[in-house]
Amino acid sequence: MVNKVSLEKSKIKFLLLEGIHQNAVDVLKAAGYTNIEYHQKALEPEELKEAIKDAHFIGLRSRTYLTEDVLQEAKKLIAIGCFCIGTNQVDLQAAKKRGIPVFNAPFSNTRSVAELVLGEILVLMRNVPQSNAEVHRGVWNKSAAGSREARGKKLGIVGYGHIGSQLSIIAESLGMKVFFYDIQNKLPLGNAQQVGSLEELLNKCDVISLHIPENDSTKNLINAERIAQFKDGSLLINAARGTVVDIDALADALKSGKIRGAALDVFPEEPASINEEFISPLREFDNVILTPHIGGSTTEAQENIGTEVASKFVKYSDNGSTLSSVNFPEVSLPEHIGSARLLHIHHNKPGILNKINQIFVEKNINIAAQYLQTDPNIGYVVIDVDSTDPTPLLEQLRAIEGTIRARVLY
Ligand SMILES: NC(=O)C1=CN([C@@H]2O[C@H](COP(=O)(O)OP(=O)(O)OC[C@H]3O[C@@H](n4cnc5c(N)ncnc54)[C@H](O)[C@@H]3O)[C@@H](O)[C@H]2O)C=CC1
Numbered sequence: 001m002v003n004k005v006s007l008e009k010s011k012i013k014f015l016l017l018e019g020i021h022q023n024a025v026d027v028l029k030a031a032g033y034t035n036i037e038y039h040q041k042a043l044e045p046e047e048l049k050e051a052i053k054d055a056h057f058i059g060l061r062s063r064t065y066l067t068e069d070v071l072q073e074a075k076k077l078i079a080i081g082c083f084c085i086g087t088n089q090v091d092l093q094a095a096k097k098r099g100i101p102v103f104n105a106p107f108s109n110t111r112s113v114a115e116l117v118l119g120e121i122l123v124l125m126r127n128v129p130q131s132n133a134e135v136h137r138g139v140w141n142k143s144a145a146g147s148r149e150a151r152g153k154k155l156g157i158v159g160y161g162h163i164g165s166q167l168s169i170i171a172e173s174l175g176m177k178v179f180f181y182d183i184q185n186k187l188p189l190g191n192a193q194q195v196g197s198l199e200e201l202l203n204k205c206d207v208i209s210l211h212i213p214e215n216d217s218t219k220n221l222i223n224a225e226r227i228a229q230f231k232d233g234s235l236l237i238n239a240a241r242g243t244v245v246d247i248d249a250l251a252d253a254l255k256s257g258k259i260r261g262a263a264l265d266v267f268p269e270e271p272a273s274i275n276e277e278f279i280s281p282l283r284e285f286d287n288v289i290l291t292p293h294i295g296g297s298t299t300e301a302q303e304n305i306g307t308e309v310a311s312k313f314v315k316y317s318d319n320g321s322t323l324s325s326v327n328f329p330e331v332s333l334p335e336h337i338g339s340a341r342l343l344h345i346h347h348n349k350p351g352i353l354n355k356i357n358q359i360f361v362e363k364n365i366n367i368a369a370q371y372l373q374t375d376p377n378i379g380y381v382v383i384d385v386d387s388t389d390p391t392p393l394l395e396q397l398r399a400i401e402g403t404i405r406a407r408v409l410y
């Protein structure tokens with residue numbers, strides 16, 4: 001009976017972009033979802049607006065921007081999956097006000113980023129990028145001036161979250177002394193020490209590595225003023241987000257030698273595809289490692305992410321569970337075998353839950369189970385009912401003022 005008011009699985013369209021790992025497709029198919037439009041690359045903005053029109057789920061990585069403008073076209077969208085950690089490419093508020101939860105993979109590629117950074121610390125310490133560039137040009141400059149071991153050096157981590165804390169452990173295993181700065185009090189792992197201010201960290205450390213999200217507090221965090229607080233001749237690594245570092249200020253510091261080497265994986269403006277040239281004042285420096293946003297791009301990470309986020313899609317589509325959504329009240333739900341499950345997403349205003357329950361009282365329908373979570377803006381209530389045909393209920397639920405969306409699960 002539930003099928004009468006819910007979409008059949010074959011009609012639920014999944015739009016997967018940016019070469020998301022095949023595991024995602026396998027998870028969806030195993031759950032009975034066959035309507036999958038798969039793209040190896042990001043779509044151009046106009047193509048994206050077209051493709052998203054009839055999509056119920058969209059999966060993307062860091063290159064697809066879901067702005068208010070794009071979401072306006074997404075009339076059928078039920079959920080968004082960022083097959084990565086960062087969710088800054090999605091207008092989370094715009095999605096929320098449409099009743100669309102956004103999921104991501106908060107852990108799966110963290111080890112990959114930490115390993116890349118560790119490798120970069122080691123090669124920057126030894127001036128390998130310069131030697132490598134010179135030898136490629138035929139110059140046999142067998143100089144080791146300024147070449148140092150990592151052992152005993154001070155690593156300063158800005159942002160001691162999933163990546164920063166893993167880097168801390170593996171750097172310490174090499175004998176580095178680890179300090180970190182975070183806006184929250186964090187449990188230091190191993191012998192790492194939290195410092196009280198960013199200035200203290202910058203003053204103290206030989207290598208600074210950034211592992212903070214893109215937000216208002218981190219925009220241009222490493223600017224000329226902050227760079228002046230670095231130790232002379234220190235190293236900077238940014239595998240977080242491009243907006244965190246003022247690139248012109250960094251270029252000046254590299255010219256003056258204040259910073260003696262750097263590694264950047266992310267940039268304020270990243271080319272949309274391989275056909276677009278990467279423009280940056282940093283290209284001229286042999287002592288700077290430049291990589292095209294590949295910090296989280298390992299086979300292991302992408303496999304795990306594909307499975308993780310696709311499983312969250314399936315859980316939400318089959319079951320209504322929003323656990324680990326980044327913009328939505330989190331509800332973890334049991335199976336609903338033998339009962340119809342109604343989902344109601346509404347503006348968090350007084351009285352709505354009453355009106356919802358009143359409908360069931362009037363119809364003399366028993367509520368088998370009810371789950372509610374709210375945040376300051378929206379409420380998400382899930383109702384399991386002992387009813388054979390929930391269609392009329394759905395219509396009435398939708399008619400309640402303040403409703404964003406209501407649906408019955410397949
Ligand atoms: N290059 C790549 O391919 C990848 C880049 N990333 C980037 O790395 C970032 C960090 O990832 P995770 O460690 O998993 O995030 P996380 O959320 O676990 O940790 C971030 C930490 O930064 C702290 N923080 C926030 N604002 C701060 C500020 N202004 N100053 C100091 N600390 C601040 C938070 O309290 C938190 O402890 C992500 O947001 C993402 O942008 C993530 C994966 C791959």
Ligand SMILES: O=C(O)C(=O)COP(=O)(O)O
Pocket residue numbers: 061062063083084085086087109293294295296297
């Ligand atoms: O996980 C993240 O936040 C990343 O930056 C990785 O982005 P990507 O999936 O490689 O486009």
